[in-house]
Amino acid sequence: MVVLVDLDDPDDDGFTPGPAAAADDGRPNPNVNGFSAALSCYPIARQLARQLDLNSLHDLSRTCRQFRANLLEYRDQLIRHTLHCDFDVEDEAIPRPTGSRLLTSGRVARCARDMVAECQRCAAVVCRNCTIKPPPAPTLRARHRRLCRTCTRAPLAFLTAAPRPRASSESSLPGTPDSPRPALLDDAADAPRAFTAPAFERTPCICADTVWLCQPCGQHLKNADTMYVRAWTWRTRYSHYLGGVGTGAGEGNEGVECGRGAQCLAARVVEHEVDCNASDPAYSGSPETGERWTGTSYYAQEIEGIGGVVKMKLKKQVRVGECVKVYEDERDKSIRWLEREVSGRLRSWCSWCERVVLGDKDRAEVRGGRAPSSAGSEA
Incomplete structure (x- = not known):
């Protein structure tokens, strides 16, 4: 800004503030509104700064001169209260939580304040020093x-809406899951949609452009992708060698599970056995009284192993996803798996951020301003 001073005019002291100048010449200041007035209030500005990192706060101050003038007054205080990483510990004497110890040049890196955002998978607030290294582009297809078929043809809102918690009055039998199917399907027709629902929805996957995952969520991604590809290869070849007797992928109960797993809209309940240590307090009783649960039942059995080690085998009712469809051209060894999903023709599920990947029909309906209802005719 340039200030012109008339040295011959005794009334000109050289001070011409921006808002006052706009008022003197008769032009209203378009940036003086309710939001700018809110920014001039320190409690409101502080609460807003807690939701923004340093870069976002700087961008807000560059919106206009009025916003900058309001925020500049509290600059030092707002910088200290910007969005913090969950692993950020200001006191160096306190050890940092597990998962944030990233070695850079032989030392532990400090948490950054300029690039802080929520993990795309678990919503934990992490900085750029506590995120995983972006995977290479060839691994995106995995x-x-x-x-x-149910999740593919269902409305997109069923895959993006946050699951509703089960009511406290509901009860379930021992060894059974909380609910036989997602609560969204049970009361979606009766409960009205709140106007704040979009703020809590899980937006579609953007891993093709940006991958922002914390260390706990991103450390086993490669192994999980490898096992999934091997499952497709083994099941398809197994069915081919046996002449298609009903053991291949997508046939019966031995098919590949839906990518949403227990959150599948057509999930079924099956019995699953797990081994646990009999000394676990959850199954051993009270350590103060010395009492220990003994005996067997349908859901729990004690097994004495080698060396007298007592283990507990539990039977649980768990929810698993429905088997997916296998197309005939995918039985050919020259065809790579999931070409329809990788090319974007069909709706799929991202295992990295656990969000839906839009298909061609979904994107067309979003561009048209309509809520997507199904994913395509091939499903």
């Missing part, structure tokens, strides 16, 4: 998971 993140796709095929959805079952």
